[in-house]
Amino acid sequence: xxxxxxxxxxxxxxxxxxxxxxxxxxxxxxxxxxxxxxxxxxxxxxxxxxxxxxxxxxxxxxxxxxxxxxxxxxxxxxxxxxxxxxxxxxxxxxxxxxxxxxxxxxxxxxxxxxxxxxxxxxxxxxxxxxxxxxxxxxxxxxxxxxxxxxxxxxxxxxxxxxxxxxxxxxxxxxxxxxxxxxxxxxxxxxxxxxxxxxxxxxxxxxxxxxxxxxxxxxxxxxxxxxxxxxxxxxxxxxxxxxxxxxxxxxxxxxxxxxxxxxxxxxxxxxxxxxxxxxxxxxxxxxxxxxxxxxxxxxxxxxxxxxxxxxxxxxxxxxxxxxxxxxxxxxxxxxxxxxxxxxxxxxxxxxxxxxxxxxxxxxxxxxxxxxxxxxxxxxxxxxxxxxxxxxxxxxxxxxxxxxxxxxxxxxxxxxxxxxxxxxxxxxxxxxxxxxxxxxxxxxxxxxxxxxxxxxxxxxxxxxxxxxxxxxxxxxxxxxxxxxxxxxxxxxxxxxxxxxxxxxxxxxxxxxxxxxxxxxxxxxxxxxxxxxxxxxxxxxxxxxxxxxxxxxxxxxxxxxxxxxxxxxxxxxxxxxxxxxxxxxxxxxxxxxxxxxxxxxxxxxxxxxxxxxxxxxxxxxxxxxx
Numbered sequence: 291x292x293x294x295x296x297x298x299x300x301x302x303x304x305x306x307x308x309x310x311x312x313x314x315x316x317x318x319x320x321x322x323x324x325x326x327x328x329x330x331x332x333x334x335x336x337x338x339x340x341x342x343x344x345x346x347x348x349x350x351x352x353x354x355x356x357x358x359x360x361x362x363x364x365x366x367x368x369x370x371x372x373x374x375x376x377x378x379x380x381x382x383x384x385x386x387x388x389x390x391x392x393x394x395x396x397x398x399x400x401x402x403x404x405x406x407x408x409x410x411x412x413x414x415x416x417x418x419x420x421x422x423x424x425x426x427x428x429x430x431x432x433x434x435x436x437x438x439x440x441x442x443x444x445x446x447x448x449x450x451x452x453x454x455x456x457x458x459x460x461x462x463x464x465x466x467x468x469x470x471x472x473x474x475x476x477x478x479x480x481x482x483x484x485x486x487x488x489x490x491x492x493x494x495x496x497x498x499x500x501x502x503x504x505x506x507x508x509x510x511x512x513x514x515x516x517x518x519x520x521x522x523x524x525x526x527x528x529x530x531x532x533x534x535x536x537x538x539x540x541x542x543x544x545x546x547x548x549x550x551x552x553x554x555x556x557x558x559x560x561x562x563x564x565x566x567x568x569x570x571x572x573x574x575x576x577x578x579x580x581x582x583x584x585x586x587x588x589x590x591x592x593x594x595x596x597x598x599x600x601x602x603x604x605x606x607x608x609x610x611x612x613x614x615x616x617x618x619x620x621x622x623x624x625x626x627x628x629x630x631x632x633x634x635x636x637x638x639x640x641x642x643x644x645x646x647x648x649x650x651x652x653x654x655x656x657x658x659x660x661x662x663x664x665x666x667x668x669x670x671x672x673x674x675x676x677x678x679x680x681x682x683x684x685x686x687x688x689x690x691x692x693x694x695x696x697x698x699x700x701x702x703x704x705x706x707x708x709x710x711x712x713x714x715x716x717x718x719x720x721x722x723x724x725x726x727x728x729x730x731x732x733x734x735x736x737x738x739x740x741x742x743x744x745x746x747x748x749x750x751x752x753x754x755x756x757x758x759x760x761x762x763x764x765x766x767x768x769x770x771x772x773x774x775x776x777x778x779x780x781x782x783x784x785x786x787x788x789x790x791x792x793x794x795x796x797x798x799x800x801x802x803x804x805x806x807x808x809x810x811x812x813x814x815x816x817x818x819x820x821x822x823x824x825x826x827x828x829x830x831x832x833x834x835x836x837x838x839x840x841x842x843x844x845x846x847x848x849x850x851x852x853x854x855x856x857x858x859x860x861x862x863x864x865x866x867x868x869x870x871x872x873x874x875x876x877x878x879x880x881x882x883x884x885x886x887x888x889x890x891x892x893x894x895x896x897x898x899x900x901x902x903x904x905x906x907x908x909x910x911x912x913x
Contacts, residue, residue, distance in 0.1 A: 307339065312360075313346075314343055329350050394904035397904060400413070404891025407892055421437055421440050421441075424440060458887045458890045461890055474542075475854065476542070476546075476855045478494040479491070479492070480863065484870055490515070491512070493513075493528060494510060494862055495508055495510040496855070507704060509889060521559040525563040528564070540570075543854060543855070544572040545571060546573075548579050561573045570800055576859040578701065581697065583765070591686060595686060604670065630647055642694040648683075649683065649687045656671065689735075689754070692721075696713065701858075706857065708771065711771055712780065774794040774795075775795065782814060785811065795807060807845065823836045869889065
């Protein structure tokens with residue numbers, strides 16, 4: 291005998307009969323699915339005449355005797371009961387709305403505190419400030435109402451902590467949904483030790499967000515490496531992150547790292563392990579790291595740099611009294627700066643800024659050292675009087691200034707790999723120009739021009755520039771994203787050698803058909819309308835919004851893959867700074883889960899859906 295099908299009441303489309311109000315004193319709330327009794331406010335499970343009739347006859351049989359059916363007194367009583375019900379419904383709805391707004395306000399305050407890396411205990415301070423502002427701006431009854439509403443906002447530390455978890459879950463859900471819709475993703479991976487000596491692995495993801503028609507960069511995950519930081523540990527941590535986000539390794543098209551052995555080791559490096567899972571994976575060393583490595587100093591210039599740093603440390607860090615005296619001296623002589631800067635070896639721009647500050651007040655520093663009665667001060671004064679050494683300092687001031695300018699161009703979010711390579715190529719041309727300039731009038735080396743004044747030999751500076759040219763050439767001339775692909779993204783209408791372009795594309799993307807790609811590029815270059823659009827829009831918008839999918843599907847896919855790639859690990863480096871700021875505030879009280887929550891709130895490009903979350907809280911309260 292066949293099993294009977296389970297009855298689905300929701301699919302029967304039952305309708306409430308208005309006559310049941312007169313006969314059985316039931317109404318159906320707006321948007322409701324269960325009839326409500328006007329006498330006792332109880333509900334019945336189904337919209338059925340039998341259910342409402344049974345309830346009426348069982349619990350309110352005496353009502354029939356006092357208020358006979360179809361009598362005027364019965365109609366009056368029903369109108370009175372309906373008015374009472376409507377009033378109570380409005381009060382309850384108003385209560386829910388006020389609670390919902392208070393909850394939404396609490397969510398927004400918690401989010402702002404998290405974004406600014408503030409402890410959640412500051413929530414009560416925010417509430418106190420809001421009350422003070424309301425008492426100042428409003429008067430009378432309006433002031434009382436506003437202050438009362440502010441008091442209803444739950445912003446205690448425990449409440450803000452719970453809400454931060456809710457907010458984080460929402461932005462992570464948005465991230466997961468966006469990644470699932472993205473055709474491919476690029477990763478940036480870096481590992482570093484925080485202020486508490488814990489090894490942290492940070493992974494950033496870059497993808498095309500179809501709903502916003504823009505590229506998004508977000509934190510894929512942060513994982514503490516409890517003991518060792520080998521390639522195997524890093525590989526397993528990355529794979530676990532991908533699994534949590536529901537991503538297959540084949541969806542990752544590129545990965546950029548800091549070039550550490552644990553990352554790129556031939557046998558057991560994390561990237562090597564990932565390439566076994568995805569042979570088409572493109573891997574490369576962070577462009578910013580490579581540019582810094584290109585600028586390694588020669589022995590002579592390294593010695594001069596060390597001497598300057600020793601001088602600054604002597605004046606600033608050896609004695610707090612001496613440091614105070616230096617600052618007072620600089621104020622008295624009206625120097626261009628009121629203090630020296632300390633060098634931080636971790637920060638990319640530190641050397642150049644320290645040298646520039648020293649150079650601006652070098653004469654005042656020399657005068658201050660001459661007044662000190664200390665043998666080390668005498669040695670440092672001798673260094674400042676040595677013209678050859680000061681020539682080298684002047685050159686280091688100028689060249690580090692140019693390198694810092696390049697570094698700043700390479701930093702920042704939302705920079706595609708092509709934009710970074712364009713900046714590097716431009717700098718390669720600049721250093722060729724710098725070489726010629728050093729041998730002539732030094733217009734690009736103002737400190738050298740002031741110090742040397744055409745009277746001394748600058749050949750050692752030219753040798754340094756030659757080495758710089760060679761280093762950049764060795765590292766970037768064979769970089770994975772070459773000149774043809776960079777030009778293709780920036781302006782495909784400038785490509786003259788179509789075959790060379792298709793050859794470079796097929797080397798990077800195995801799925802590319804050279805013949806079809808060549809045909810589409812020729813068709814695109816012949817399209818005058820597309821040429822005009824390319825001149826008016828940025829490369830990302832042009833390829834993803836202007837170029838039609840039907841006519842140029844292969845070109846568009848190649849462009850999408852290239853634009854998805856990270857050019858550097860700058861996001862990871864910036865996130866490590868955020869970790870240290872957060873950990874300096876919380877120290878041992880911060881668990882890994884709380885750290886992840888704080889990082890999400892600080893760094894996520896997604897915004898929480900505050901009204902939806904507040905509505906969910908209202909529904910939960912109602913239930």
